[in-house]
Amino acid sequence: MIVGPAARTGRLTGDPRFVVKFFVSTPVNLMKSLPHKRVMSLTVPKKILFVDDNPQVLEGLERMFSMLEEPWVLAFSNSGVDALAQLRTQEFDIIVTDVRMPGMSGAQLLQLVQQQYPDIVRIILSGQRDNDAIFRSFNHAHQYLSKPCSARELERVLAHACTLREALLNEHLSYVAEVATLPSVPDIYRQLIDLMADELPPIDRAVRLIKQDVGISVKLLQLANSARLGKREPVYTVEQAVADLGLETVRSLAIADEVFYPLEPESHAVGFNSVDWWRHSMDVSYYTGELLNLEKADREYSAIAKVSGLLHDCGTLLLATQRPADYEQVLAAVTEKGLSLYDAETEVLGVTHAQVGAYYLELREIPPPIVEATGFHHQPSSSPAMKSIFLAALHAADVFTIVKRSAMGSNPFDYLDLPYLKSMGLEAKIPTWLRCCVS
Ligand SMILES: [Fe+2]
Numbered sequence: 001m002i003v004g005p006a007a008r009t010g011r012l013t014g015d016p017r018f019v020v021k022f023f024v025s026t027p028v029n030l031m032k033s034l035p036h037k038r039v040m041s042l043t044v045p046k047k048i049l050f051v052d053d054n055p056q057v058l059e060g061l062e063r064m065f066s067m068l069e070e071p072w073v074l075a076f077s078n079s080g081v082d083a084l085a086q087l088r089t090q091e092f093d094i095i096v097t098d099v100r101m102p103g104m105s106g107a108q109l110l111q112l113v114q115q116q117y118p119d120i121v122r123i124i125l126s127g128q129r130d131n132d133a134i135f136r137s138f139n140h141a142h143q144y145l146s147k148p149c150s151a152r153e154l155e156r157v158l159a160h161a162c163t164l165r166e167a168l169l170n171e172h173l174s175y176v177a178e179v180a181t182l183p184s185v186p187d188i189y190r191q192l193i194d195l196m197a198d199e200l201p202p203i204d205r206a207v208r209l210i211k212q213d214v215g216i217s218v219k220l221l222q223l224a225n226s227a228r229l230g231k232r233e234p235v236y237t238v239e240q241a242v243a244d245l246g247l248e249t250v251r252s253l254a255i256a257d258e259v260f261y262p263l264e265p266e267s268h269a270v271g272f273n274s275v276d277w278w279r280h281s282m283d284v285s286y287y288t289g290e291l292l293n294l295e296k297a298d299r300e301y302s303a304i305a306k307v308s309g310l311l312h313d314c315g316t317l318l319l320a321t322q323r324p325a326d327y328e329q330v331l332a333a334v335t336e337k338g339l340s341l342y343d344a345e346t347e348v349l350g351v352t353h354a355q356v357g358a359y360y361l362e363l364r365e366i367p368p369p370i371v372e373a374t375g376f377h378h379q380p381s382s383s384p385a386m387k388s389i390f391l392a393a394l395h396a397a398d399v400f401t402i403v404k405r406s407a408m409g410s411n412p413f414d415y416l417d418l419p420y421l422k423s424m425g426l427e428a429k430i431p432t433w434l435r436c437c438v439s
């Protein structure tokens with residue numbers, strides 16, 4: 001059994017129901033239910049192209065790989081131009097590049113790779129703590145590593161990248177990798193930009209704003225969790241992410257071109273109500289936290305649950321803004337065939353917003369409990385993870401919040417995953433939980 005980081009630290013343990021056995025499962029399980037064009041196995045050699053203008057770095061990487069167990073096939077390149085020449089003649093699974101190189105930068109190289117070879121996993125291996133250079137590559141890299149990097153860390157990130165590569169070959173999910181950042185709620189975006197124009201913006205106000213926005217929260221959690229910061233413990237909350245990154249980094253991100261951007265009304269599917277979607281995300285975040293407070297969960301645990309609540313429907317925003325025409329077909333299937341949104345997504349898209357959202361978060365190295373909760377918030381009993389009150393609370397808050405808004409009819413029992421709640425002995429809690437969420 002893999003024991004999660006929180007269980008190792010013991011910070012989130014206490015009531016046995018809250019023991020973080022939830023971390024057992026990985027999002028890889030989410031992909032298993034989906035058809036793959038091609039199945040990769042860790043026993044099949046993976047081809048990696050390393051790009052760095054410093055020959056000593058390339059030699060060091062070659063030495064490091066001689067210590068690793070996985071069957072990797074390596075190629076090396078000392079420039080972006082040479083790397084593109086190699087990509088034209090050979091197939092690669094992963095490209096790992098330095099950021100600062102003479103001629104073509106790592107950001108420019110990854111942008112071209114993204115356009116020309118979208119199913120190659122793109123990783124930055126940067127020696128500089130140079131925020132500007134990193135930010136320029138931010139929209140083109142899947143993951144980040146800092147130099148020097150241990151063999152174990154490199155192997156962990158590459159194994160993760162292989163999982164991504166497998167999913168990138170899934171025709172129902174491949175477009176998710178191309179999404180850089182989800183658009184922000186216009187009002188929150190503007191308030192944050194205004195706030196960051198101050199020389200000394202108050203950190204508590206910044207955190208309060210960011211916690212209300214899915215796109216910005218995901219981006220900060222991604223950056224804080226990225227290996228380049230050399231962190232061992234996952235970062236679960238916006239407070240933690242801002243504290244780790246520093247307000248100056250957040251400020252640079254906020255004012256950098258194209259990192260954050262507001263949602264434009266004409267840029268999403270007709271029929272998608274972004275205000276309702278945002279209010280629902282905020283409500284689910286709040287009530288998931290409240291339900292865990294009712295159950296006397298650890299405060300830190302409730303904080304993670306609230307983040308999951310905020311992000312749980314990020315797949316809907318992604319579909320409505322990145323695949324608007326497809327999403328309009330989904331909405332038409334709901335109206336014309338009387339299908340639930342979830343069933344209409346499966347029929348039209350081959351995947352649901354829950355799977356799309358979980359995959360989006362997984363690509364950004366958001367910690368597994370949040371990815372897992374996002375992927376299974378409609379059907380927690382499908383989760384291969386062990387029982388978790390965390391997922392149960394998110395699921396119940398989602399159902400009760402929707403019922404409260406009468407978007408799904410009035411009987412929550414039609415939508416609750418009762419077998420899951422019963423299996424956890426939570427059936428008797430349902431009336432109290434319902435009162436908490438609808439009062
Ligand atoms: Fe949902």
Ligand SMILES: [Fe+2]
Nearest residue numbers: 284312313398
């Ligand atoms: Fe929802």
